[in-house]
Amino acid sequence: xxxxxxxxxxxxxxxxxxxxxxxxxxxxxxxxxxxxxxxxxxxxxxxxxxxxxxxxxxxxxxxxxxxxxxxxxxxxxxxxxxxxxxxxxxxxxxxxxxxxxxxxxxxxxxxxxxxxxxxxxxxxxxxxxxxxxxxxxxxxxxxxxxxxxxxxxxxxxxxxxxxxxxxxxxxxxxxxxxxxxxxxxxxxxxxxxxxxxxxxxxxxxxxxxxxxxxxxxxxxxxxxxxxxxxxxxxxxxxxxxxxxxxxxxxxxxxxxxxxxxxxxxxxxxxxxxxxxxxxxxxxxxxxxx
Amino acid sequence: xxxxxxxxxxxxxxxxxxxxxxxxxxxxxxxxxxxxxxxxxxxxxxxxxxxxxxxxxxxxxxxxxxxxxxxxxxxxxxxxxxxxxxxxxxxxxxxxxxxxxxxxxxxxxxxxxxxxxxxxxxxxxxxxxxxxxxxxxxxxxxxxxxxxxxxxxxxxxxxxxxxxxxxxxxxxxxxxxxxxxxxxxxxxxxxxxxxxxxxxxxxxxxxxxxxxxxxxxxxxxxxxxxxxxxxxxxxxxxxxxxxxxx
Numbered sequence: 001x002x003x004x005x006x007x008x009x010x011x012x013x014x015x016x017x018x019x020x021x022x023x024x025x026x027x028x029x030x031x032x033x034x035x036x037x038x039x040x041x042x043x044x045x046x047x048x049x050x051x052x053x054x055x056x057x058x059x060x061x062x063x064x065x066x067x068x069x070x071x072x073x074x075x076x077x078x079x080x081x082x083x084x085x086x087x088x089x090x091x092x093x094x095x096x097x098x099x100x101x102x103x104x105x106x107x108x109x110x111x112x113x114x115x116x117x118x119x120x121x122x123x124x125x126x127x128x129x130x131x132x133x134x135x136x137x138x139x140x141x142x143x144x145x146x147x148x149x150x151x152x153x154x155x156x157x158x159x160x161x162x163x164x165x166x167x168x169x170x171x172x173x174x175x176x177x178x179x180x181x182x183x184x185x186x187x188x189x190x191x192x193x194x195x196x197x198x199x200x201x202x203x204x205x206x207x208x209x210x211x212x213x214x215x216x217x218x219x220x221x222x223x224x225x226x227x228x229x230x231x232x233x234x235x236x237x238x239x240x241x242x243x244x245x246x247x248x249x250x251x252x253x254x255x256x257x258x259x260x261x262x263x264x265x266x267x268x269x270x271x272x273x274x275x276x277x278x279x280x281x282x283x284x285x286x287x288x289x
Numbered sequence: 290x291x292x293x294x295x296x297x298x299x300x301x302x303x304x305x306x307x308x309x310x311x312x313x314x315x316x317x318x319x320x321x322x323x324x325x326x327x328x329x330x331x332x333x334x335x336x337x338x339x340x341x342x343x344x345x346x347x348x349x350x351x352x353x354x355x356x357x358x359x360x361x362x363x364x365x366x367x368x369x370x371x372x373x374x375x376x377x378x379x380x381x382x383x384x385x386x387x388x389x390x391x392x393x394x395x396x397x398x399x400x401x402x403x404x405x406x407x408x409x410x411x412x413x414x415x416x417x418x419x420x421x422x423x424x425x426x427x428x429x430x431x432x433x434x435x436x437x438x439x440x441x442x443x444x445x446x447x448x449x450x451x452x453x454x455x456x457x458x459x460x461x462x463x464x465x466x467x468x469x470x471x472x473x474x475x476x477x478x479x480x481x482x483x484x485x486x487x488x489x490x491x492x493x494x495x496x497x498x499x500x501x502x503x504x505x506x507x508x509x510x511x512x513x514x515x516x517x518x519x520x521x522x523x524x525x526x527x528x529x530x531x532x533x534x535x
Binding site: 039157158160161163165166167168169170171173174175176221222223224229 | 339340359360361362367368369372373374376379382385386390391418434438
């Protein structure tokens with residue numbers, strides 16, 4: 001029966017239900033954020049920030065043990081520091097954002113490796129870094145849902161200035177003054193969502209659920225709002241399908257989710273109606289005007 | 290009445306002056322062309338007036354006008370042409386003064402935006418993506434946004450560069466209409482024929498003022514030669530400027 005495969009894991013097991021809800025919250029938060037990272041040509045900044053969060057989470061682990069609040073707080077602080085410092089360097093000096101982000105996240109990553117090595121190899125810590133969505137408990141579910149809510153609210157609040165800051169920063173400055181405050185608020189939202197994702201997917205995989213659906217939806221949708229909605233849907237679909245696959249075949253859930261999102265991306269760039277490969281290789285007859 | 294007064298204004302980047310000790314004023318309701326060679330400080334001057342670049346010396350005073358009363362059209366290169374927005378949404382941004390960053394657009398604003406699109410010859414383009422527009426259509430769209438902004442002072446930075454003759458004529462008619470409505474217009478231009486035909490006032494800039502006044506008196510062969518001989522700033526061995534405000 002099809003229902004056995006697609007529904008049973010969730011009707012029979014509470015940890016699967018929790019994981020599914022966590023994926024929904026992550027999709028709601030990360031989907032639109034990823035779209036804006038793509039539109040701002042900052043796709044790799046998400047990756048840089050996810051690396052930046054690692055030492056904070058590891059430091060939280062060293063201080064407080066396997067405590068989600070401590071590790072989340074540590075990760076948030078580390079991510080925020082890297083985002084703020086790179087932002088400051090970009091605004092005050094001539095250095096471009098990609099270079100300043102690279103500089104600070106590499107320092108952060110090195111610090112993380114140092115902290116991890118001080119404890120030797122530690123299985124619990126590896127779980128933190130690579131994620132265990134199947135171990136999502138009430139507290140982490142609340143954290144993920146809370147972050148998704150805050151992020152969605154904050155995002156809808158700064159939506160218009162953020163769009164204008166991407167599209168025509170000169171105009172925003174002429175009618176509203178400097179747009180940096182919205183840019184920084186946006187980076188805070190990125191960090192928040194990566195922190196939400198690290199418990200479920202791991203610090204390094206969290207960025208996958210953020211970027212892959214966003215990059216894939218660019219091959220279908222044509223407007224900012226529809227890009228956002230589609231990437232939420234694709235992220236949730238990846239979460240659901242990844243969970244089912246990992247359950248059936250006894251695979252780690254984080255990579256399964258991200259790989260499914262990757263499969264959607266590959267499908268999209270081949271078949272996408274908006275600039276996909278097939279459309280480019282099989283040109284239809286041109287129109288009269 | 291003076292809309293904008295420049296008092297010993299120096300604007301620049303990294304201590305190098307792009308606009309050097311300029312004095313003068315743009316009268317309320319005047320229509321001025323700013324011309325000069327590349328690197329003469331024309332765009333820098335507009336940025337200074339907009340308050341995007343603080344003066345190194347001197348002061349720019351806006352008489353009675355606040356920043357919200359000035360509309361600014363930057364050079365074409367400054368916008369992201371691939372951004373997934375519809376033409377109508379971009380024009381509606383002109384209503385920022387009333388919507389602010391968070392408020393919604395009313396039906397009246399939408400109607401205004403549709404009318405502005407009609408006025409610039411883009412009727413029926415509202416739903417299209419901006420990525421699909423030609424350079425001329427994009428400039429028409431940005432003029433529609435200026436229409437919606439409805440500002441006392443309008444700054445245009447090379448509005449007709451890389452724009453064909455027909456679009457230029459249409460948009461120039463709009464600018465002339467603004468002039469009739471007694472708005473203050475300052476436009477950076479390169480086409481002398483266009484300036485002579487349409488702009489009563491001219492500021493000829495070559496880092497310093499070469500001439501500023503009635504167009505026929507400023508656009509003389511002598512002045513143009515003087516402007517051409519300007520050397521661009523950026524000499525790191527140049528000594529500090531000792532000229533003080535008079």
